[in-house]
Amino acid sequence: MKNKLVPGILLGAVIGGAATLADKSTRESLKQSIQDAKNGNRQSKPSAISNIKDEVLYWKDAIEEIRRNNPELEKSLKDAKDTFVEKKNNRLNG
Structure with a gap:
């Protein structure tokens, strides 16, 4: 493969995502967000x-x-x- 930019970006994203999940509060927040999305609940504050x-x-x-x-x-x-x-x-x- 000649172009290594896209695979490098994807690999970096995966590694970065995995590293952020090492924090317990981040994992809990992610679980809550997924649960809210499944239940159809929206965040009370507007996004950036x-x-x-x-x-x-x-x-x-x-x-x-x-x-x-x-x-x-x-x-x-x-x-x-x-x-x-x-x-x-x-x-x-x-």
């Missing part, structure tokens, strides 16, 4: 991914609201961007 998703959606909505309510501001920001890009191009070409 869920929090990040909510944060991104909030900022996306906030930006869209600003764009809808302030078309002059959006035009000014685009003009400023165009000016900076033009100055950068002039500096690189001149």
Whole structure:
């Protein structure tokens, strides 16, 4: 096998997972999580991914609201961007 990256990653994941299970509290937590999943119970606290998703959606909505309510501001920001890009191009070409 020429490419050893993927098997190496998988082997590392297996070894790392086994090493973490050496801790008794980790094993108990894993057992409880599996039991909760089997019973259909969800965690009471949202996951980190869920929090990040909510944060991104909030900022996306906030930006869209600003764009809808302030078309002059959006035009000014685009003009400023165009000016900076033009100055950068002039500096690189001149």
